[in-house]
Amino acid sequence: MRITHLHSTFVTPWGGAEAYLFALASAQRARGHDVAIITAVADGESIARAAAAGVRVTVRPTWRPYPPDRHGSSAFVRAVFHGVDTVHGVLLPRAYRRVQDGRDVVHVHRFQGVGASVLRARRAPVVHTAHDYCLVDTASTTMRRGALPARLGLAQRLRARIVSTSARRATVVVFPSERTRRRHAELGFRAGRAQFLVVPHGWPAPPLPAEGTPPHRPRFVFLGRLQKPKGIDLLLRAWAEARLDADLVIAGDGPERPRVEAAESDTVRYVGWVDAEAKGALIRSATALVFPSLWPETFGLVIAESLLLGRPVVATPEAAGDLIVDGENGVVSRDATPSGFADALRRLATDAELRRTVTAGAAASADALDFDRHVERVDEVYRVARVAFETGA
Known part of the structure; x- marks a missing residue:
């Protein structure tokens, strides 16, 4: 099968959507498919990693006041970025007019920075995975x-x-969870x-690092972007309030790195950005991963990695x-405060029986994340998309 994945950025360090895209494209290439990635922005490291997996990357820039993997320096510049993106929700950028030619399926992951018009199935079926909102x-x-309002502002609704004029002309829209689909419906998105x-x-099982010396007291690990939506401020305030005989790594x-560095103490340690091998070792050294995100995550890859590592x-x-x-496989706080x-945190740190139960449950959860089965499910999505495209259903 000739598969093109389209993502507006392919730049290290990868976010969750880019990491998923690479894992899926690599697995499909290993199964013998002709797989390509088209993006507006890429760096040498990402291109080299894809090439090593047999996946070719083509960069097709579109004009923007700043790259889609960066934040604008002012409200005006951000307005220009989103204004251009909205225009390209109707008018397809010239660089993307032929991406469907000769392909059996085009799989769009993130269109911001390219425009939602790439979702329209013209010459090939288009599958869009809604990694976020x-x-x-x-x-x-x-x-x-x-908070999660029942309705967004007028500018967002317009x-x-x-965007929906193009998105509703895709062949299949994939939601990673029922909650994600439901939230889109609540905000008025229709098929x-x-x-x-x-x-x-699903998610590929990370390499199992060698077991180190168990910590002499509970250890909690946070991995991810240091920004407010990911709950880093909430975590630091909760840790100060909990007053645990435990460690937080x-x-x-x-952007919240200065706040984290200022919070370092006898119980809080900051280790910076870590690579995949170090990440696995950190997770395995932990009593539990902490994931205090404030927004309705579509699929937390770091959660999946933690469960796969037990x-x-x-x-x-x-x-x-x-x-x-x-x-069962973790502890869910009563609210995001x-x-x-x-x-x-106190429940888990002070209850040894609960720790044993949820640790065993985490290992048992890994089966549902089997990536080979997930790739097979994606193959079935492609089959459904091709039939619908060919029959006009």
Whole structure:
């Protein structure tokens, strides 16, 4: 099968959508498919990693006031970026007019920075995976002032209506969870002629690092972007409130790094950005991963990695999604507040029987994340898309 994956960025360090794209493309190439990645922005390291897996990368830039993997320096510049993106929700950029030619399926992952018009199935079936909420929200989270409103502002609704003129002409829209599909529906997104399918992600099992010396007291590990939507501020405040005889290790980088560095103490250690091997070792050294994200995660890859490595997760209700069940493979806080998260940390740190239960449950959860089975499910999505495209269904 001739498969093209389209993502607006392919730049290290990869976010969750880019990491998933690479894992899926690599697995499809290993199965003998002709696989290509088209992107507006890429770096040498990402291109080289794809080439090593037999996946070719083509860079097709589009004009923007700043790259789609960066944040604008002012409200005006951001408005220009999203204005151009909205125009390209209707008018296909010249560089992307032929990406469907000669392909059996085009799989779009993130269109922001290219334009939603790439979702229209013209010469080949188009599958779009909704890794976040960019179909209905330029911020991609649908959060406002820490809450999930039932309705977004007028500008967002108008932009979403323009985006939907193209998105509803895709062949299949894939949601990684029922919650993600439901949130899109709540905000008014409708299928049009596109089929909506819920297909939970899988994830490749990380290499199992050698077992180190078990910590002499509970150890919690945070891995990810150091930014407010990921809950780093909530975590630091909860940790201060919990006053545990335990350790917190924070790995990652981002705008909240100065806050993290200022919080270092006898119980809080910051280790910076870590590579895949170091990440696996950190997870295996932990009593539990902490995932305090404030927005309704579509699929937390770091949660998947933790479960695959046999470690439970302490998460907010927004972050837990369908992956973490309280008391079975982790602990879910009663709410996304510092006091609620502090209570969740205390539960796990002070209850040895609970730690044994959720650790065993984490290992048992790994089977549902089997990546080979997930790739087979994606193959079935492609089959459905090709039949629908060819029959006009």
